[in-house]
Amino acid sequence: MIPVTSKLPHTGTTIFTVMSALAQEVGAINLSQGFPDYDCPPELVAQVCEAMQRGQNQYAPMAGLIELREQIAQKVERLYGATYNPDTEVTVTAGGTQAIFTAISAVIHPNDEVIIFEPAYDSYAPTIRLMGGVVKSLELEPPNYRIPWDMVRRLITNRTRMIILNTPQNPTATILHQEDIDQLVALVKNQDIMILSDEVYEHLVYDGNRHQSMALHPELRDRSFITVSFGKLFHNTGWKLGYCLAPAKLMQEFRKIHQYLVFSVNTPMQAGIAAYLKDENTYLGLASFFQQKRDHFRAGLEQTRFKLLPCEGSYFQCVSYGHMSSEKDTDLAIRLTKEFKVASIPVSVFYNRGTDHHILRFCFAKRQETLDNAVERLIKV
Numbered sequence: 390m391i392p393v394t395s396k397l398p399h400t401g402t403t404i405f406t407v408m409s410a411l412a413q414e415v416g417a418i419n420l421s422q423g424f425p426d427y428d429c430p431p432e433l434v435a436q437v438c439e440a441m442q443r444g445q446n447q448y449a450p451m452a453g454l455i456e457l458r459e460q461i462a463q464k465v466e467r468l469y470g471a472t473y474n475p476d477t478e479v480t481v482t483a484g485g486t487q488a489i490f491t492a493i494s495a496v497i498h499p500n501d502e503v504i505i506f507e508p509a510y511d512s513y514a515p516t517i518r519l520m521g522g523v524v525k526s527l528e529l530e531p532p533n534y535r536i537p538w539d540m541v542r543r544l545i546t547n548r549t550r551m552i553i554l555n556t557p558q559n560p561t562a563t564i565l566h567q568e569d570i571d572q573l574v575a576l577v578k579n580q581d582i583m584i585l586s587d588e589v590y591e592h593l594v595y596d597g598n599r600h601q602s603m604a605l606h607p608e609l610r611d612r613s614f615i616t617v618s619f620g621k622l623f624h625n626t627g628w629k630l631g632y633c634l635a636p637a638k639l640m641q642e643f644r645k646i647h648q649y650l651v652f653s654v655n656t657p658m659q660a661g662i663a664a665y666l667k668d669e670n671t672y673l674g675l676a677s678f679f680q681q682k683r684d685h686f687r688a689g690l691e692q693t694r695f696k697l698l699p700c701e702g703s704y705f706q707c708v709s710y711g712h713m714s715s716e717k718d719t720d721l722a723i724r725l726t727k728e729f730k731v732a733s734i735p736v737s738v739f740y741n742r743g744t745d746h747h748i749l750r751f752c753f754a755k756r757q758e759t760l761d762n763a764v765e766r767l768i769k770v
Contacts, residue, residue, distance in 0.1 A: 400515050404738040408722065412732035418763045420751040421722075421732040423559070423704065427756050429625035430671070437661030449656040451648050453481025453632070457663035461632055464666060471604035477637040480644055481659055483651045484629040485589040485618035490516050491650055492585050492614040492633060493551070495642040497522040501550035506536060508739030510559050510587065522550070524741070531709065531746050532698045534561040538572035545580070552577070555587040556601060557594060557702025560739050560750040564594055564701040565601040574608045583639070584609060589618035589631070590703040592675040595683060598701060604634065611636055614643065619662055621704075622672055624754075628658050679704055679753075682760070686753040689764030695749075704754040707736060711747035713770075718745050725749075729766045 408421035419426075428434075452458065458475035465471055473479055482488040489512055497503060499521030505513050507526050514524045525544050529536065541552075552573075556565040577584070586603040594600045603613040615634040620626035635643055665671055683700055690697055695708035714721060718735035726732045737745040753760060 396519055397515050403511055404734055408726065408732050408734060411723065411726050415727055415730065417726045417730040417732045418759060418766070419732045420753070420755065420763055421726075421734045423752045423754065424626040425624045425754040426759055427624065429623050429628075430665070433623055433625070433661055433665045436664045437657050440657035440660035440664075445657050445660045447656060449481070449653045449659055451653050452476075452644060453479070453654060454656065454659045454663060457481055457659045457666075458632075460663050460666040461634075464669070464672070465604055465634065467669065468600075469602050469604040471602075471610055473604075473634050474637065478635060478640050480633050480640060480647055481654050482616075482631045482633055482647065483654050484620060485587065485616050485631040486512050487629075487651060488614075488616035488631050488633040489513070489585065489587060491643055491646045492616065492635070493517060493522070494520055494646045494650075496583060496639070497550060500548060502546060502548045503551045503553060504541065504544055504549065505553045506555075506558075507741060507744070508534075508560055508736050509553075510555060511739065513553050514741060523548070525549070526741050528740060528742075528744060529561070531561075531707075531748060534558070534563045536565075536569060536572075538569070538576065541572075542576060545576070545582070549580075549582055551583045551585055553585045553587065554603075557590040559590070559703055560705055560707065560734065560736055562698070562700040562703045562705045562707060564598060566598075567601065570601050570606055570609070574606065577612065578608070582612065584613040586613050586615045588615055589621045591617060592622060592672050593679050593704055594676055594702040595680045596701065600702075614639060622675070623662070623665070628655070630654060630658055630662065682753050682755075682757075685757060686751070686760045686764070689760060690767065692764065693767045694770060695767070698748065704752055706751050706753055707748050708751065709746070709748050714747070716747075718747055718749060721747075722749055725767075725770065729770055731763045731766050 405422045412419040458479040462473045462475040493516045497520040502523045503517045504525045603609040618631040698707040718737050722735040733749040736748040737743045
């Protein structure tokens with residue numbers, strides 16, 4: 390055997406793969422991995438098929454079909470009043486994670502420091518380390534997981550190159566508020582710090598709150614990569630389409646990596662989404678659609694022994710069980726899957742140090758029947 394020195398020696402298979410495989414193995418209801426169990430809109434499927442039939446089956450331009458980039462730019466301007474040039478500031482990607490990887494790859498050099506907030510989506514830290522960067526993580530505390538900006542200020546050094554934000558946040562289902570934005574603006578003023586804003590759940594914000602996109606705020610927009618996912622938008626996570634927004638100078642560096650990572654993205658799906666996006670109602674109703682699911686699921690969970698944490702956005706609901714058991718969250722997640730046939734994600738896996746607050750994450754992007762069946766089983770715990 391040829392010896393191989395791993396570039397990520399402490400990284401194994403993601404928890405999402407592990408829990409979904411276990412759920413399938415034991416026949417459990419899978420509320421672990423974040424994907425819907427219902428179909429994406431048939432009109433969108435028809436538009437993709439139509440694009441295939443009219444011959445849009447060859448490579449798309451490296452940055453994406455211009456008609457899709459134009460629709461994205463129009464959508465962003467309608468929502469946030471921000472103008473992005475579709476030629477130079479919008480790039481279509483193979484999902485949100487590829488956009489995140491590409492943005493970090495484009496600008497992080499060895500020994501650059503990147504601040505992340507944990508619990509954090511599990512792609513951030515490994516990507517930073519692959520580029521030789523240094524992860525500066527700040528652990529947030531349940532139940533509200535608010536960012537202590539005074540602590541962030543203490544983490545900043547002359548090597549701080551980027552801050553990664555995620556709103557609505559996975560796994561905590563929290564969002565940034567205006568006071569967070571005010572603190573962030575003051576923090577980065579006169580600093581050479583870029584922002585990577587993971588906004589894949591931008592339309593899943595509840596209770597009348599506004600999504601605080603970096604695109605809303607000129608002081609932040611000019612230093613930000615914004616990554617977004619069509620999979621979360623149109624219930625088709627398996628299509629793996631997303632996009633990145635950034636000022637032209639940053640996007641120029643982003644595309645240098647993008648062209649060698651995937652070059653371009655699925656052409657007929659881009660064409661179908663471009664046509665589908667022309668009707669803004671296809672995404673403006675998503676908040677109420679998912680809020681109804683959230684409220685129904687929360688009402689069901691109120692009948693269990695779990696304690697509900699706040700859910701301001703995303704399609705995840707976290708619950709606390711420390712008053713019920715001292716089990717490690719990883720152990721309880723496995724036991725719930727095997728014994729009660731409901732799969733969840735233990736939140737400790739989103740911490741670099743495995744910090745265990747005895748919290749599990751459930752995905753409620755499911756049919757009502759699925760959620761009701763899961764609650765029926767969880768009531769027995």
